Amino acid sequence: MSRLAQQQQALLDALLGSPTEAAAQALAGAVATPWARGLQVYRANSRALAQRALAAAYPVLVQLLGEDSFSALAQAFWQAQPPRRGDMNQWGETLADFLAGDAQLQDLPYLPDVARLEWALQRCAQAADATAEPASYQRLMDEDPARLTLVLAPGCTLLASAWPVTSIVTAHHTEQPDLGTAAERLRAGLGETALVWREGLRPRVRAVWPGEAALLSALQAGASLAAALEMAHALDFAAWLPMAGQTGLLVAVHPLHEPQACQRAS
Amino acid sequence: MSVHPRHRSATVSTGIGWRQPHYRELLERRPALGFLEVHSENFFADGGAALAVLEQARAHYPVSLHGVGLSLGSVDGVDPWHLAQLERLVQRIDPVRVSDHASFARGRWQGGTHHAADLLPLPLSREALDVLCANVQQVQDRLQRPLLVENLSAYLRWHTAPEDAPLTEPHFLAELARRTGCALLVDVNNLYVNARNAELAGAPGNPRALARAWLDEIPASVVGEIHLAGHTLVRDAQGEIAVDDHGSRVCDAVWQLYRHALARFGTVPTLIEWDTDLPALDVLLDEAAHAQRMTDEAAAAASPLSTRLAA
Numbered sequence: 001m002s003r004l005a006q007q008q009q010a011l012l013d014a015l016l017g018s019p020t021e022a023a024a025q026a027l028a029g030a031v032a033t034p035w036a037r038g039l040q041v042y043r044a045n046s047r048a049l050a051q052r053a054l055a056a057a058y059p060v061l062v063q064l065l066g067e068d069s070f071s072a073l074a075q076a077f078w079q080a081q082p083p084r085r086g087d088m089n090q091w092g093e094t095l096a097d098f099l100a101g102d103a104q105l106q107d108l109p110y111l112p113d114v115a116r117l118e119w120a121l122q123r124c125a126q127a128a129d130a131t132a133e134p135a136s137y138q139r140l141m142d143e144d145p146a147r148l149t150l151v152l153a154p155g156c157t158l159l160a161s162a163w164p165v166t167s168i169v170t171a172h173h174t175e176q177p178d179l180g181t182a183a184e185r186l187r188a189g190l191g192e193t194a195l196v197w198r199e200g201l202r203p204r205v206r207a208v209w210p211g212e213a214a215l216l217s218a219l220q221a222g223a224s225l226a227a228a229l230e231m232a233h234a235l236d237f238a239a240w241l242p243m244a245g246q247t248g249l250l251v252a253v254h255p256l257h258e259p260q261a262c263q264r265a266s
Numbered sequence: 267m268s269v270h271p272r273h274r275s276a277t278v279s280t281g282i283g284w285r286q287p288h289y290r291e292l293l294e295r296r297p298a299l300g301f302l303e304v305h306s307e308n309f310f311a312d313g314g315a316a317l318a319v320l321e322q323a324r325a326h327y328p329v330s331l332h333g334v335g336l337s338l339g340s341v342d343g344v345d346p347w348h349l350a351q352l353e354r355l356v357q358r359i360d361p362v363r364v365s366d367h368a369s370f371a372r373g374r375w376q377g378g379t380h381h382a383a384d385l386l387p388l389p390l391s392r393e394a395l396d397v398l399c400a401n402v403q404q405v406q407d408r409l410q411r412p413l414l415v416e417n418l419s420a421y422l423r424w425h426t427a428p429e430d431a432p433l434t435e436p437h438f439l440a441e442l443a444r445r446t447g448c449a450l451l452v453d454v455n456n457l458y459v460n461a462r463n464a465e466l467a468g469a470p471g472n473p474r475a476l477a478r479a480w481l482d483e484i485p486a487s488v489v490g491e492i493h494l495a496g497h498t499l500v501r502d503a504q505g506e507i508a509v510d511d512h513g514s515r516v517c518d519a520v521w522q523l524y525r526h527a528l529a530r531f532g533t534v535p536t537l538i539e540w541d542t543d544l545p546a547l548d549v550l551l552d553e554a555a556h557a558q559r560m561t562d563e564a565a566a567a568a569s570p571l572s573t574r575l576a577a
Contacts, residue, residue, distance in 0.1 A: 004393045005341045007424055008386075012373045015382050031422045034467055037505045038421030045384050053383075083381045086335020086348050086371060087307040091383075126311030129318075154313060201315040 006030070015042055016082045047071075050078040053088040057122045058095065060114055060172040073099075089126070093119055110163035110186065117165050117205065120196040124155025124203040133252035137245065140253055145226040150219055150244075151252040153197035158213050158220075166194040166207040173205075199248035211235030224256050280558040281330065282550045283512075283539045289319050291547050293326075299554060301328040301362055303537050307335050309359075310351040320359060328362035330491070330537070331355065335381065336405065337372035338415065339388040339398045342379060345372060349408055356409055363491060363535070365414035365451045366405075368398060368439065389424035390432040395441055402446045414490045415442060416451035419459040419497075419510035436483035449490030452531075454523045455510060455539075457481070459497050462508040477523050481530055489531045494524060494557060495539040513542035516553060524557065528564035536561065 001009070010030050014023040028035055051074040055062050062070045077098055083091040096115035099105055130153065139148055159165065164185035171182035185192075193208045195216070208216075211234030218228035229237060244250035281301035284292060292302075302323055309320050309331075323329065333352065336344055356364060369385040388394040398415075406413050417439060426432040433441070439450055457480050461473035496514030500507055516524075516538070528534070538553040 002341065002393060003427060003430075004389065004391065004397060007389055008341055008370055008373050011386055011422070012375055012380070012382055015384070015386075016375045016380055027422075031424055032467075034505070035422055037507050038463075040504055041421040041507060041509055042382075042384055042386070046382065049383055082375065083383050084379065086333075086337055086345060086381045086383070087310050087351065088335075088383055089307070089310065126314045126316075129313035198314075201318055 011042075014039060015046060016079075018079045019043060046078060047075055049088065050074040054092050054095065057089075057092045058115060058118045060118055060169050061095075061111065063172050064108070064111065064114065064168075073102075076102075089122075095119070110161075110165065110168065113159065113161040113163050113165045114168055117159050117161075117169050117194050117196070120155070120157040120159055120194075121169075121203045121205060124157065124196050124198050127155035127198060129201075130154050130251045132248065134245065136252040136254065137250075138253075139255075140241075143255075145229065146224045147256050148225045149223075149254055149256050150225060150228075150250055151254050152216065152219065153199070153249050153251055155203065156195070156197040156216070156249065158208070158216055159194040159196070160191070160213065161194065162189075162191045164190045164192045166192045166205060169194070169205060195249075197247075197249050204247065209235060209240060212240065215240075225253075278558060279533055279561055280536045280538070280554045281327075282554050283332075283537060283541065284323065285541065285544055286316075287544055288547045288550070289323075293319070293322060295547075296326055297551050299327060299551075300535055301330050301537075303330040303332050303539070306331045306333040306352055306355055306364075306366075309355055317358070324359055329359050330363045330365065330535075331359065331361040332537075333364070333366035334385065335371070335383070336366040336401075337370050337381065338366055338401045338405070339368060339370035339394060340372040340401070341370075341397055342373050344401050344404060345379075345381075349405060352405075353408055356411070363414055364409060364411065365416060365491065367416045367418055368442065369418050385418050387418055387420035387422055387424065389426055390435055390438045391424075391426045391430045392433075393430065395433070395438055398442055399445045402442065402448050406446065406448065412448050413446075414449045414451040415439070416453050416493065417456050419453075419456040419508075421463070421507065421509075434480075434483060436480050440483070440485050440488065443485070443488040448488075450484065450488050451491045451493060452481070452484065452489050452527065452534075453493035453495070454481075454527055455493065455495045455497055455516065455520050458517075458520050458523060459508045459510045462499075466506050466508070474519055474522065478526055481523065481527050484530075486531045489527075489534055492524070492527060492531070492534045492536040493539055494520060494536060494553070495541075511542050512539045515549070516556075521556075521560070525560055525564065528561060529568075532568070533561055533565050 007030050010027045014027040051071045054074045096112040099115055100112040105111055167177055167182040167185050170176050171179045193213045194205055195208045196205050211232040215228050215232035215235050218231045278298050278300040281299050281303055284302040284304055309317055311317055367385045371382040371384055371386050402413055443450055457477040461476040465473050494516045495512040496516055497508050497510045500509050536557045538550055540550055
């Protein structure tokens with residue numbers, strides 16, 4: 001290992017993971033005295049940055065845990081899984097699994113799914129833009145649905161949860177429903193499947209309609225519109241279609257061979 | 267991009283760091299500014315609202331893309347993913363300048379490649395200079411344009427081997443510019459923070475004089491942008507240290523150094539950076555106006571006409 005490689009390794013070892021006295025002492029041999037105060041500046045920077053970056057992606061988790069607990073979580077996550085890229089917006093995808101493995105949080109078993117939903121919203125906000133093609137809806141009148149597919153909004157993601165995950169998140173976003181109602185649904189053990197999509201530039205989330213998850217999943221798997229509707233008997237398609245167009249969920253109606261945008265989060 | 271000294275008193279050469287809380291207000295008011303600066307990494311998305319707002323701003327202002335994550339000094343090289351994102355953003359925005367730092371953050375940890383998400387200092391060694399030059403060259407080749415590379419606030423200083431006598435930082439950066447054709451982004455506040463911390467660590471000399479000497483060692487022809495910001499003096503049980511937090515107005519000592527820099531480098535596009543405890547937009551505009559007045563005064567003092575009038 002070159003001298004420069006050793007120097008860089010020593011500083012990374014002192015900043016990534018749990019700070020150890022051994023790592024600090026190894027660094028001490030490579031840098032000028034005084035060094036302890038300087039190292040502390042870098043460690044404080046990474047603590048603050050970890051907290052800020054995760055809070056930006058997980059604002060509802062911050063509210064559920066409180067600032068102090070969230071800050072401790074961010075610090076623990078930084079130590080366990082420091083960033084892999086120089087774009088902090090990419091960091092935090094595995095927070096849900098990290099929460100699921102945290103013994104101290106076992107009495108809040110819905111937190112991992114809240115984290116998955118917030119990450120889906122964050123990714124959705126950054127997804128490639130799409131231009132709505134309302135004229136293409138005419139294909140639904142003119143062509144065989146066995147040879148058509150629906151192009152869905154950027155960032156469109158389904159998340160099935162054993163918890164009322166949509167209610168918990170939207171109660172914190174918009175008080176719809178209010179927190180009391182979300183808490184009742186939680187106590188009643190009500191599961192929800194969340195749908196995340198983008199309405200223009202705005203990320204949106206709601207609970208799916210009956211049959212809607214089946215429709216979207218089938219479309220995502222490459223099924224034709226006709227085959228997807230076969231899977232979604234519970235869906236009131238005549239009511240769904242104008243709603244999907246108005247809220248930006250439906251972008252276009254295309255011939256079947258074109259690629260599909262919808263993803264499944266878990 | 268011209269990086270030669272120039273004096274254009276009629277044009278606005280000062281810009282501000284444009285951060286999320288000011289997105290809407292700035293687009294509504296559209297104050298006269300030479301450019302807007304944003305952090306490149308905040309716009310690596312495939313699409314969405316942030317990118318749309320930047321494209322809106324680009325219709326009215328030149329945009330300077332300032333990176334914090336390329337890790338140009340890393341022995342493990344530049345992340346190809348990061349470079350691809352930056353290339354796409356440069357193509358989308360057509361920025362007036364693209365910059366990052368003479369620092370590292372990327373490296374191996376527990377069997378994987380990680381990024382410390384900070385601007386970590388390089389030793390001022392020939393070996394580090396070689397690595398930095400190679401990475402800067404790679405980025406410039408990919409982007410098909412010169413990069414600007416910024417001097418850091420560093421809170422640690424590396425020992426160098428006896429056989430590899432350290433360069434001075436200005437010499438190190440001047441060599442980087444000479445070998446790669448990159449320009450330098452001179453952060454005057456960072457110079458002053460480093461000089462203050464050297465003083466706090468017991469080094470001899472006055473921080474203002476040290477920082478002036480630093481500026482005097484930089485070749486004027488390679489300076490493409492200047493950064494100004496505020497810093498904080500932190501005192502606690504572990505001692506006292508100046509921290510470059512970009513969270514306050516530019517201090518008097520840094521304004522004086524800026525005057526010295528203008529006299530040496532001529533009119534250089536200058537950025538007011540503010541990243542923590544963001545104040546009202548008007549405070550940033552006020553700082554930018556102050557920098558602009560100093561630039562105009564320096565340009566007037568340097569012009570042949572004023573020289574004749576003064577004679």
